[in-house]
Amino acid sequence: MSTSRTPRRGRGPAVPCGAVPVTVCKALPRAFPKAPQRLAAAVLAGLLAAPAAVAQPLSAIDWLSDSIRAPVTVPRDDGAVADSAAVGEITVTPLDEPGLDAxxxxxxxxxxxxxxxxxxxxxxxxxxxxxxxxxxxxxxLQDLLYTLLLAELDPPRGAGGENTLFLARVDKLLEMGALEQSKALLERAGPDTSALFRRWFDVSLLTGTENAACDALRRKADIAPTFQARIFCLARNGDWNAAALTLETAKALGFLSPEEDALLARFLDPLLFEGLPPLPLPAHPTPLVFRMYEAIGQPIATASQPLAFAHSDLRPVSGWKAQIEAAERLARSGAIDENLLLGIYTERLPAASGGTWDRVAALQRFDVALRARNTNAIAKTLPPAWRMLREAGLETAFARLYGAELAGFELPGKAARIAYRLGLLSPDYEVIARNHRSDDPFETYLASVAAGTPSEPPAGNLRAAAVSEGFSSLTAPPDYAPMLAEGRIGEAILAATDEFARAFEGDPADASEAIALLRAVGLEDTARRAALEFLLAGGAA
Known part of the structure; x- marks a missing residue:
């Protein structure tokens, strides 16, 4: 069995990384399997400017640590009288500074x-x-969303300097568990404000780089940590006496709740509490609380926590089952490369059976058969591996790992049908569909969708009917046309992404206009891939 942590299967990211950090590039979605997608020229030619209202920043993330105190605003003394006729210091500020939203x-x-x-x-x-x-x-659609969140774009016209859109993008990445991407984005911006540093500090806590975050906190005189963060960082930096003194000061001043006091006291000196009952585990810990509970020997399970916390279980100190389950959660959200999932799956042989272990064993048996290029073994091991990974919501990760390679085998019956579906969910879907020959009407229809020219949809298949309707025209649907006419292309893409995503669990007809919009603005590849996923998610195995 392979002992490599990240064996390479399928394709690596098809993103030309350029100046993007390598670790982030490896975690980027495959949003660009072909040449960069260009928005339709006809749409761009008609853009109109419109002023935008500005709102205050809101955060959809309710688990951020209380690590930074709110900045104190000193009121201006507008009645001050100059005591000299000398010319004061002149400050020059560029008028065209784009702000962090860009x-x-x-x-x-x-x-x-x-x-x-x-x-x-x-x-x-x-x-x-x-x-x-x-x-x-x-x-x-996940890949498209990642691309929008990570893209260098001008702020909306009329946007102020509150960095509202930038914070919304970072918070969405955090919600999706994309810590490497969000950390790189924050570092590109420079986490120099309280709002940005707070997020960067939490990402550091969850990825095990809190020492660097604490060092940065010590150096930044303009960012004031809360007592909890200060005590934690003093201890991490080895200054236990200062940490204990700060704890006593915070208690005396009434800045700590009883729960915070109890946790910090055990964090600083766990030996004093040996033999006492463990602290009650919080239902909704912040990353700072999460790490301190781990330090006192009461680790909090991540399965019921927000997705970002799953990264903590990818560390070697976690058990293998915890690593597997964390990697599966993050792979489903597109936050990690599927090769990392494969590396964890194939790290060792399962020592038990049932649930997760059966899935790991099925994948390992198939992987061994494929590496041996044993057609009979592949035909035998592929169906159970496909079924179990599909039940776990990992069929696309499976396809990206093996879909292209499976296309080179002549497999019988059910295994051939599964291999074809895996190929359609892989980055090579178009070539695989073009080379596939089948008398099955649904498989023929899938091939036509992969080519972007759907044939007559199978009778009674509502999803196929919706897909064909979406591909019937390159004109923007009426609901989206005003957005495009006013230059709100990104807003239209977000709306179509949301509508299409909801169609997977709701009314299939909602997919039609979303597909049409994606094609109208030049996102043809995304429209085809999402349409194939939509059709294959409809129960056809």
Whole structure:
């Protein structure tokens, strides 16, 4: 059995990384399997500017640590009288400073988006759209969402300097468990404000790099930590006496709740509490509380916590089962590369059976058969592996690992049908569909969708009917046409992504207009991939 942590299967990220950090590039979604997608010229030619209202930043993340105190605003003394006739210091501020809303990791040369993608959209509308979208059902739509969140784009016209859109993008990445991507985005912007540093500090806690975060906190005189964060960092930096003194000061001043006091006391000197009952575990810990409970020997299970906490279980100190379950959660959200999941799956032989272990064993048996290029063994091991990974919501990760390679085997019966579906869910879907020969009407229809020219949909298949309707025209649907006419292309893409994602669990007809919009703005590859996922999620195995 392979002992490599990240054996390479399928394709690596098809993103030309450029200046993007390597660790982030490896975690980026495969949003660009072909040349960069270009928005339709006809749409871009008609963009109109419109002023946008500005709203105050809101966070959809309710688990951020209380690590930074709110900045104190000193009131201006407008009645002050000058005591000299000398010319005062002159401060020069550029008028065209774009602000953090323009910061991203993916340049337009990679995404194919115009810099003015947001156009005249209202900032509050965009932040609400980003917070609302759940594209878990469709990896293709997930890839598109990641691209929008990480793209370098001009802020919406009329946006102020509150960095509302930037914070919404970071918070969405945190919600999706994309810690490497969010950390890189924060570091590209520079976590120099309380709001940004608070998020960067929590990402550092969850990824095990809290020492660097504590060092940065010590150096930043303009960012004031709360007592909890100060005590934690003093201890992490080895200054236990100062940490204990700070704890006593915070208690005397009444800045700590009884729960915080009890946790910090045990964190600083756990030996004093040997033999006492353990502390009650919080239902909704912050990353700071999470790490301190871990330090006192009361680790909190991550399965019921927000997705970002799952990264903590990817560390070698976690048990193998915890690593597997964390990697599966993160792979479903597109936050980690599927090769990391494969590396964890194949790290050792399962020592038990049932549930997770059966899934791991099935994948390992199939992987061994494929590496041996044993057609009979592949035909035998593929169906159970496909069934179990599909039940776990990991069929696209499975397809990206093995879909292209399976296309080179002549398999019988059910195994052949599964291999074809895996190929359609892989980055090579178009080539695989073109080379496939079948008398099955549904498989023929799938091939036509992969080519972007759907044939007559199978009778009674509502999803196929919706897909065919969506591909029937390159004109923007009526509900989206005003957005495009006003230059609100990014807003239209977000709305279509949300509508399409909801169609996976709701009314199949909702997919039609979303597909049409994606094609109208030049996102043809995304439309085809999402349509294939939509059709294959409809029960056809």
């Amino acid at each position: 910061v991203g990791l993916l340049p337009t040369s990679v995404t194919g988006f115009p810099r003015d993608l947001w156009g005249g959209s209202d900032v509050q509308t965009l932040t609400e759209q980003i917070a609302r979208i759940d594209a878990t059902a469709s990896p293709a």
